[in-house]
Amino acid sequence: MSDGSGESAAGTGMDDWCCPMPLRDYPSIVLGHGGGGLLSGELVEHLFLPAFRNPALERLGDSSVVQVGAQRLAFSTDSFVVRPLFFPGGSIGDLAVNGTVNDIAMSGAAPLYLSAGFIVEEGFPVDSLGLIAEHMSRAAAAAGVAIVTGDTKVVEKGHGDGLYINTSGFGIVPDDVNIGPSRAVAGDTIIVSGTIGDHGMAIMSVREGLEFQAAITSDTAALNGMVQSMLNCCRDIHVLRDPTRGGVASTLNEIARASNVGMLLQEDRIPVSPDVQAACEILGLDPLLVANEGKLVAIVPSDAAEAMLQTMQNHPLGRHAAIIGEVTASHQKLVAAITSIGATRVITPAIGEQLPRIC
Amino acid sequence: MKYLTEFRDGVRARQLATEIRRLTTRPWAIMEVCGGQTHSIIRHGIDQILPADIQLIHGPGCPVCVTPLDVIDKALAIAARPDVTFCSFGDMLRVPGSSQDLFSIRAGGGDVRIVYSPLDAVRIARQEPDRQVVFFAIGFETTAPANAMAIKMAKQQNLTNFSALVSHVLVPPAIDSIMAAPDNRVQAFLAAGHVCSVMGFWQYPDLCRKHHVPIIITGFEPLDILDGIRRAVAQLETGQTEVENAYARVVTHDGNIPAQQTLQQVFTVTDRAWRGIGVIPNSGWKLSEAYHDFDAEQRFPVSDICPCESSQCRSGDVLRGTIKPNECSAFGTECTPRTPLGATMVSSEGACAAYFNYGRFPDVEGMRTEATA
Numbered sequence: 241m242s243d244g245s246g247e248s249a250a251g252t253g254m255d256d257w258c259c260p261m262p263l264r265d266y267p268s269i270v271l272g273h274g275g276g277g278l279l280s281g282e283l284v285e286h287l288f289l290p291a292f293r294n295p296a297l298e299r300l301g302d303s304s305v306v307q308v309g310a311q312r313l314a315f316s317t318d319s320f321v322v323r324p325l326f327f328p329g330g331s332i333g334d335l336a337v338n339g340t341v342n343d344i345a346m347s348g349a350a351p352l353y354l355s356a357g358f359i360v361e362e363g364f365p366v367d368s369l370g371l372i373a374e375h376m377s378r379a380a381a382a383a384g385v386a387i388v389t390g391d392t393k394v395v396e397k398g399h400g401d402g403l404y405i406n407t408s409g410f411g412i413v414p415d416d417v418n419i420g421p422s423r424a425v426a427g428d429t430i431i432v433s434g435t436i437g438d439h440g441m442a443i444m445s446v447r448e449g450l451e452f453q454a455a456i457t458s459d460t461a462a463l464n465g466m467v468q469s470m471l472n473c474c475r476d477i478h479v480l481r482d483p484t485r486g487g488v489a490s491t492l493n494e495i496a497r498a499s500n501v502g503m504l505l506q507e508d509r510i511p512v513s514p515d516v517q518a519a520c521e522i523l524g525l526d527p528l529l530v531a532n533e534g535k536l537v538a539i540v541p542s543d544a545a546e547a548m549l550q551t552m553q554n555h556p557l558g559r560h561a562a563i564i565g566e567v568t569a570s571h572q573k574l575v576a577a578i579t580s581i582g583a584t585r586v587i588t589p590a591i592g593e594q595l596p597r598i599c
Numbered sequence: 600m601k602y603l604t605e606f607r608d609g610v611r612a613r614q615l616a617t618e619i620r621r622l623t624t625r626p627w628a629i630m631e632v633c634g635g636q637t638h639s640i641i642r643h644g645i646d647q648i649l650p651a652d653i654q655l656i657h658g659p660g661c662p663v664c665v666t667p668l669d670v671i672d673k674a675l676a677i678a679a680r681p682d683v684t685f686c687s688f689g690d691m692l693r694v695p696g697s698s699q700d701l702f703s704i705r706a707g708g709g710d711v712r713i714v715y716s717p718l719d720a721v722r723i724a725r726q727e728p729d730r731q732v733v734f735f736a737i738g739f740e741t742t743a744p745a746n747a748m749a750i751k752m753a754k755q756q757n758l759t760n761f762s763a764l765v766s767h768v769l770v771p772p773a774i775d776s777i778m779a780a781p782d783n784r785v786q787a788f789l790a791a792g793h794v795c796s797v798m799g800f801w802q803y804p805d806l807c808r809k810h811h812v813p814i815i816i817t818g819f820e821p822l823d824i825l826d827g828i829r830r831a832v833a834q835l836e837t838g839q840t841e842v843e844n845a846y847a848r849v850v851t852h853d854g855n856i857p858a859q860q861t862l863q864q865v866f867t868v869t870d871r872a873w874r875g876i877g878v879i880p881n882s883g884w885k886l887s888e889a890y891h892d893f894d895a896e897q898r899f900p901v902s903d904i905c906p907c908e909s910s911q912c913r914s915g916d917v918l919r920g921t922i923k924p925n926e927c928s929a930f931g932t933e934c935t936p937r938t939p940l941g942a943t944m945v946s947s948e949g950a951c952a953a954y955f956n957y958g959r960f961p962d963v964e965g966m967r968t969e970a971t972a
Contacts, residue, residue: 586958
């Protein structure tokens with residue numbers, strides 16, 4: 241759908257994977273169906289897309305772009321179920337605003353208005369709800385958007401897990417901007433806006449039973465300001481995506497598939513903070529598959545890449561931006577990387593939930 | 600980062616590869632025992648920079664992969680009980696039993712929880728006295744000490760609602776079994792460094808002598824593995840069959856004595872079935888007589904188990920090192936991490952999953968040549 245998890249990510253580009261597969265494995269929904277990886281993609285492709293099919297939905301971008309009169313609107317919705325509600329670097333309130341703002345911004349649109357829906361469990365502390373609303377207000381002000389409509393439902397104790405939030409929003413896409421997941425072409429440059437995996441590991445560091453001492457904070461932030469600077473640098477940005485659940489690996493695989501191109505990354509150019517790298521090593525996780533909430537992947541024409549990198553590095557949210565690879569005409573639908581020792585590997589998308597390893 | 604980036608240095612890696620190439624005069628088959636090493640080899644592409652004469656055979660050292668199907672089926676049956684809170688390490692949850700996995704049990708209402716330490720399961724038992732907490736104690740000598748400690752603490756705390764489903768396995772008997780197999784092709788071993796950090800390597804000289812095989816205690820980073828291979832090739836080329844410790848920053852000869860003492864108290868050696876391989880004598884641990892009361896198999900007898908392996912899955916051949924994962928006809932088609940036919944496709948340390956996750960499809964080889972050109 242429009243939440244960054246919804247693309248049909250067959251990933252490895254094997255030809256016989258291209259035909260739709262039935263949802264054959266699980267008669268019930270499992271957690272992995274919400275993990276932003278292959279299982280999520282299948283749910284969208286085989287259940288929701290057939291039910292709702294229309295041209296705007298079929299593009300499967302972070303937000304949908306629809307024509308309203310003379311203007312193109314970027315429209316998106318996202319639901320937030322994060323646990324714990326407060327974590328290092330933010331809260332569910334920050335995520336609820338920034339997540340939808342970012343989905344809209346990935347179309348090159350300037351986000352304008354948001355809605356907010358709250359599903360609250362009976363017994364939830366009003367103080368906590370107040371604090372979360374305050375965080376949402378602060379995040380909206382920082383992003384330059386207004387929350388103009390909302391809804392509250394209370395469910396009986398035991399029928400919800402504290403608090404869930406849904407936000408929707410829209411913005412206007414400038415006439416001369418055409419950003420979409422299928423626009424990557426061979427020769428383009430792939431830029432990531434900073435260190436990856438910060439949000440996912442920040443959440444994991446405070447998850448019950450896994451508390452580890454690490455100075456990792458979530459990167460949750462609204463990216464629309466940086467996107468405006470980037471558009472001022474180059475109007476012809478081909479693809480923008482915020483690699484949330486499923487991480488950079490899943491996002492790049494989705495783009496490679498949508499654009500029918502290959503990608504070649506330089507693994508040692510991918511920015512990862514030492515704390516995130518260490519935590520991932522301990523748990524056996526790959527930072528490329530870990531969620532981000534304040535980063536974007538940009539695919540731009542190679543002749544604009546250096547100027548774009550400078551623009552991003554000059555922005556507070558892009559200080560650690562880096563060129564990590566290029567789009568190729570070869571190995572279509574595959575994302576490959578040159579490893580630190582000079583060999584190659586293929587980077588596959590997430591399947592479902594990442595599972596910490598046993599030893 | 601300290602202890603990480605310096606062991607992934609590309610220049611030093613290529614120097615070691617050059618040294619290995621210089622030493623190698625004929626074909627050699629070397630088995631890395633541990634799934635963590637397999638994962639590192641495939642992730643970093645270490646095999647791609649070795650001379651063609653060096654063949655790496657991926658060993659059975661993935662605890663998730665070798666846990667037998669009947670134990671998985673027992674775990675599923677116990678986890679489905681309404682009175683049980685079933686605690687497991689995360690990567691066991693997607694391992695297929697005969698008909699479903701622990702994720703499906705959870706989706707069906709079972710109380711299945713991922714824990715990151717066995718002590719968390721003990722804490723849950725203490726905090727929720729009305730629940731029967733069962734911990735899935737699997738793994739090699741690496742995970743066994745913490746599991747033993749958890750069971751010991753449960754006994755000290757007189758927790759009557761805690762038990763463990765134990766299926767521990769041991770590395771040295773597996774090496775012995777692989778070398779004794781009539782179709783064995785392994786000529787040298789990279790032993791699992793983390794296992795040796797617990798157990799030391801005093802058990803290995805006997806194996807070297809018995810089977811005339813060099814055993815190199817090896818770490819997990821690219822330079823560790825390349826150094827292990829270099830030492831193995833040097834011995835093979837000169838006809839030596841010694842134990843060498845190439846992971847001295849972690850491993851000592853005697854290992855972790857307090858851990859070994861705890862293991863001896865809580866566990867006793869037993870014959871153990873390895874998934875895909877079969878029963879290996881004296882290759883596992885079960886609960887000792889003193890801890891018999893904490894045995895989940897006794898507390899929750901499961902009788903109507905009818906383990907049924909996929910007829911297509913060749914994980915046994917993969918675990919014995921007789922085929923590479925991508926030589927199995929189901930690899931990447933019927934069998935993927937999303938639809939695994941066997942445990943080797945599930946665990947991040949399983950050889951099949953490593954081949955899949957890092958794109959070792961037969962039809963990708965052309966791409967690889969092109970990318971590195």
